[in-house]
Amino acid sequence: MGVHQPRVELQIGGTWTDVTAPVRMEDGLRHRRGRGSEGARVDASQTTLTLNDPTGRYNSRNPRSPYYGLLGRNVPMRYSVDGAVVALSVPAGQAGRAFCANHATFAVTDLDIRADVTPVAWTGLRTGLAWEVCGRWVTGDASWALLVNDDGTLSLWWTSDGITQRTATSTVPVRFAPGERAAIRATLDVDNGASGRTIVFYTAPNISGTWTQLGSAVVQATTTSVWPGVSLFQVGDVSDITTQAVGRLIHAVQLRNGIGGAIVANPSFNSQTSGTTAFSDSQGRVWNAQDAGVITSRRFRAVAEVSEWAPRWHISGNDVRAPLTASGVMHRLNQGRKPLRSALTRGMPTLGPVAYWPMEDGSDATLAYSPIPGVAPLAVSGLRMGSDSTNPASDPLPTVATGASMVGVVPTHTATGWAVHLLYRVSSVPSTTGAILRWTTSGSPWRIWTLNFGNNIATLTADDGLGALTLVVSSGMTGVFDGTWHRLTVWAIPAGPDLNIVSNLGSTLLTSTTMGRVTGINTDFGPALDGKVSFGHISVFGAQVFDYENYDTAWHGEIAGARVARLCAEESIPVDVWGIDDGQQAMGYQRPGKLLDVLGESESADGGILLEDRDQLGLVYRARTTLYSQAPILTIPYGHLAEFGPPRDDDSRVRNDRTVRRQDGGYGRWQQTTGPLSVAQYPTGVGIYDDETTLNLSDDSQCQPLAQWMVNLGTVDEARYPQLTIYLHKYPQYIDAVTRLDVGSVVRVTGLPTHLPPGPLDLLVEGISDDVGSESWTLNLVCSPASPWVVALADLAKASSSGSTLASSVSASATSLSVATPSGPLWSTSAGDWPISIEIGGEVMSVTAVSGSSSPQTMTVTRGVNGFAGAHTAGDAVTLAQPAIAAL
Incomplete structure (x- = not known):
């Protein structure tokens, strides 16, 4: 093995087992992570290698193997390298x-x-x-x-x-x-x-x-x-x-x-x-x-699942090998995963109902499914199933029809206070009264409970089973028969020998009444509500429930990282969210869809990166804010690169006119009207390069700022260097930094040759690949420009000015500049604001002091920090070396 000392382990029988020795390093170990190209979605990571296997030890089908029955598809595998720097590792x-x-x-x-x-x-x-x-x-x-x-x-x-x-x-x-x-x-x-x-x-x-x-x-x-x-x-x-x-x-x-x-x-x-x-x-x-806790220099490059075993051998029976492919968790999540159910159907069972019927079944359904184990379906007849799709927290729900009915049994349970919940929408106020829900209880004397709608009134009545009817609660539902969805809840709370009935309609005390428990649903629908009321998500509890999380609103307004964290927790997928909530985008309704697609909505709306965890079989969401104004993790001289580029100075990524639409909402648009990549025609600009994106956002006001940010990413006026290659076996001093690099990290290249623009050059890592041999480790990085991610900070904003020019010419060695600012704020003279980098005619200088309370001011500078120093004439523009835009 070379200086990198790769290690491969399989989790066999619950124990991590080192299988590095039989790895055929002459065939190579290859690992891919992140994006294959700029702007693409992150792919599932993949590690491929071959084990020498003359005895069939790693053949998952071989009963002679000591590992028989312990190997197979998705056995965990991890690949690590010697990171050269020892530390206490806390996984x-x-x-x-x-x-x-x-x-x-x-x-x-x-x-x-x-x-x-x-x-x-x-x-x-x-x-x-x-x-x-x-x-x-x-x-x-x-x-x-x-x-x-x-x-x-x-x-x-x-x-x-x-x-x-x-x-x-x-x-x-x-x-x-x-x-x-x-x-x-x-x-x-x-x-x-x-x-x-x-x-x-x-x-x-x-x-x-x-x-x-x-x-x-x-x-x-x-x-x-x-x-x-x-x-x-x-x-x-x-x-x-x-x-x-x-x-x-x-x-x-x-x-x-x-x-x-x-x-x-x-x-x-x-x-x-x-x-x-x-x-x-x-x-x-x-x-x-x-x-x-382990004191170690080892750093994990991947924790994955072996998705493919493919034994190979010569016909003579010699040269037996076990090639394998290990993939990150995204591979499995993409394989035939059924769509997530609606926010309500996913969420309500977690509140502990004893019975729950979402009623999201199709138009021909005669049974309404229950996701609660042990609860039989609700028998339905005559309802217009799946006819109302206006509730974003639900799949389509039924509408009432004359002569329809529904019957269901609530399993026996212990009740400390019962509660019945119903979601409903009144599209047209009924002129006469009709029942929307009837349920039975084991209490005494009132055992049959009916919720009625009609004539802008909702009433709840109780029946003793002998025909005697008692009015319990009545409420004029002003603002609730308004065509939108509402939750109506009825709670029964014991109060000594009496029973408190509390609901959205009001409350009352029934004396000498026992609570009992809810035993079933039994509702017949008359003509009063025909076509006017939609409903669903009937739930029964054996206790009071007041907190419905955000299931009714489908988590509308939830920030991107919080949605990723919650969904992964619900699906038992380890996840780490990098970045605080400040600055993350607020999401729209969580609609049904495959898990990675729903997670991808957060990634797209926020502009972050969803990727796989290197230290455990799970996911990471890297919020957009973690990509801002980063210090480079790896700095490397140009002369230490094996490959760089070739540069691409084309229009494949140019987008100077962007429209962002909110799903089921409004839109915002932004154009870049000035600068070399603006919508103006050549030679002032490049003409219109437009695009439109639909995102799942919370509010229309988010659209225009996002469009402006996307234009910023699409108008980077510099050549792109999409690939960078390092021979780490030749330059092992970079291994420690490389093991800390991840998708979204910044790499800085210094000492650029004279045929390239002066540096340093900062690149954002889009993808990472290892090609490891017995004495070699080649690292390939897929990169994009890091400059659009440099955003304005408070101290930078107060240090800089605009519209400044040289007041007089300077030689290539002058360290004092006279800078004129004819309008706007002057450059800060506060020592705490320096040093800062400026650019004049392609030369980057470091400003170490500024003096003068009026224009022109005097700047003390260090010349040629990007490797180029030249003479400049009066009137040349003085700008920040990397002008920072406002963060989204």
Whole structure:
């Protein structure tokens, strides 16, 4: 094996078994992930390899194999490489840590805790949860803990008594890209000299610094102290804190006694040998890996399922091989998956009804299916089944017809209070009264209950079975017979010897009445409601139910990442959402469809990327916001590339006139009217390149901004370099960064030759492929320009100006520029806004200072940071090197 040391494992009988030795590396190991071309949907990942198999050990049909009955289609497989950098690995979805026993020096006064971390993503949609970095936190003996919240802010927890939690949170989030390695730090001054305490958060490239303060210091009233306790020092998952199991690598941690004080614990995982289970740090503290926490340099490239076994052999019986193909979870999800049912049919059973009939059956149905096990179908006759398709949360529902009926039995159940639910729509107000739903109960004396509509009135009556009729509730349903869908619910709540009846119609108390339970549905329909009322989703509960989640509204307004997370949870598919909810698109109604198609609606509406998890058999949704203004994960000189390009400077991706339509709604349009790729005719522009997209959005107001954003992506005025190839066996120094690259990461190419425009050049990774041999590892990246994803931040906006030009000519070596800004705001002279990059005539310069309160201003610059410096004349435009657009 070469320096990359690939490893292949199969999960045989529930145990991961190393099968690297029989892999025929001379035939190669090939892995593909992400998009095959710019703009395409992500494909299912695929790994192909061949095992030497002279004894038929890996033939799933061979009873002589010790693995007989344990191998077959979709046996899990994982492929990993030696990432060269050792860290404590805490896998996604699993609890893992390294721990150290208590030591007397851990009883600090002022606190200074630092950590060097690479999480799969610094921010994520985790329902308000956080993930732990480290801490000494045991219930009843809690000292302190450092956490990262789902919105990217940092939190420090501590107690003064081992019990009472105190918390401080950074005023701003960290701004690191998924897979970006960085160090974080929190300090606690227990007595700031002003009768209070001060907490400060920091970030740095690594644990050695240089540290930059994150946001403002957090000052809290009253002094405090840090509980010394005797609890373990844990790195990774802190066992008594219930948070999110986020995949992360922890490279090093430091605990200091006092701010900038003496180090009292210093586990440096990146100084250990891969596979170490215990070690002593520089302070003599002994650390042990525990549970799923592993000290390793191995990095997973794929966790997949073997979708194809294809044994091969020579006719002589020699040279027996077992080629296999392992595919990511998307492959299985695409194979004949039935469409998801409606939002209501999927959701209502989770609320625990004892009986439920959606009534979404087809026009010829005589039985209405129940998704609740043990509940017989509802016998229906004469209803116009499947005739009303106006409810977005449901498949088409029936409309009442004269002489129709429905009968069903509710299974015996325990009831603490019964409830009956009905969804209905009145398209035309009946002039006379008719029954819409009748049900029976075992209570006394009132056993037959009828809901009636008519003449803009809804009534609920109860019958004792002997013909005596008692009015229970009556309500003038103003605004409810309005042609839209409504839920009507009737609850029966015991109150000693009496029974409270509560509904949308009002409430009443029935004295000397027992509750019983609902026993059945038995409804005959007369002419009063014929063609005027549609209904469905009849449900019966043995207890009060008030929260219907968002099933009635088909989750209208749910943000894209939340929809992905919820649907995957409902389908028992592990998922991780990268990116906070701020800025994600709000979705329209969740309609029936195949799972990947419904998930794809979120991806398309938000503009993010749905891909497969590399560390577990599951999915990842990378929100659009995680693609903004990223620091490159990999920086590589042009001379270290095996292939680059060839460049494409064509119009295949040009779209300067975009229309976005909301599904079943309005639309918005945007044109690029200025610039070299505008709709203007040549030579001012390129003419009209139009397109139209329909998206499942919540509101029409989303259409125009999305159209504008899509025009931004379609008017990138630079050559495209769709493929980049690196021989990692030749340049193993890039392996660590490569293992952190994923779809959507940024790669920077420096040192471009003179026949290309000056760099550096930033590229967005669209797809990744490995071709691994016995002594080789070729990495191919499918790329697109990263420039349209550079968006305006507050500090950039206040630093820049527009319409600026050189006030006088400069030579190729001048480091002072006179810049005129005839109108608009001047360039900021605040030192905190610099350095920043500008461009003049194709040369990129770094501005280190600006002076002058009127035009022209003086800029101090470093020349030729893109490898090109030239003379420039008065009047040449001065612009940001990479003008940032406003984020969507």
